Amino acid sequence: RKNPGVNLKGMIFGLTRYADYIKDNISQLDAELASGKVEPDQAKEVLNALKEAMAMLQALITKVEGYVAQESAQPEGDSQ
Numbered sequence: 001r002k003n004p005g006v007n008l009k010g011m012i013f014g015l016t017r018y019a020d021y022i023k024d025n026i027s028q029l030d031a032e033l034a035s036g037k038v039e040p041d042q043a044k045e046v047l048n049a050l051k052e053a054m055a056m057l058q059a060l061i062t063k064v065e066g067y068v069a070q071e072s073a074q075p076e077g078d079s080q
Contacts, residue, residue: 022057 029046032038038046 033043033046
């Protein structure tokens with residue numbers, strides 16, 4: 001089943017695809033809100049969901065930054 005506004009990119013998932021899906025969904029959500037067809041109750045639900053997602057994304061950003069810093073600190077060819 002295909003959802004309108006969701007661009008599927010095949011069955012193989014990877015980190016960059018997940019990041020692309022996040023960006024695509026944000027763009028779609030922005031377009032929906034810009035349409036002016038969002039009810040106040042829907043907007044409140046979206047606001048709460050976005051705040052929760054923001055906290056989750058910030059935690060993930062911190063985790064990925066740590067991973068990148070750790071990988072950058074390792075000498076080339078040294079993978080543990």
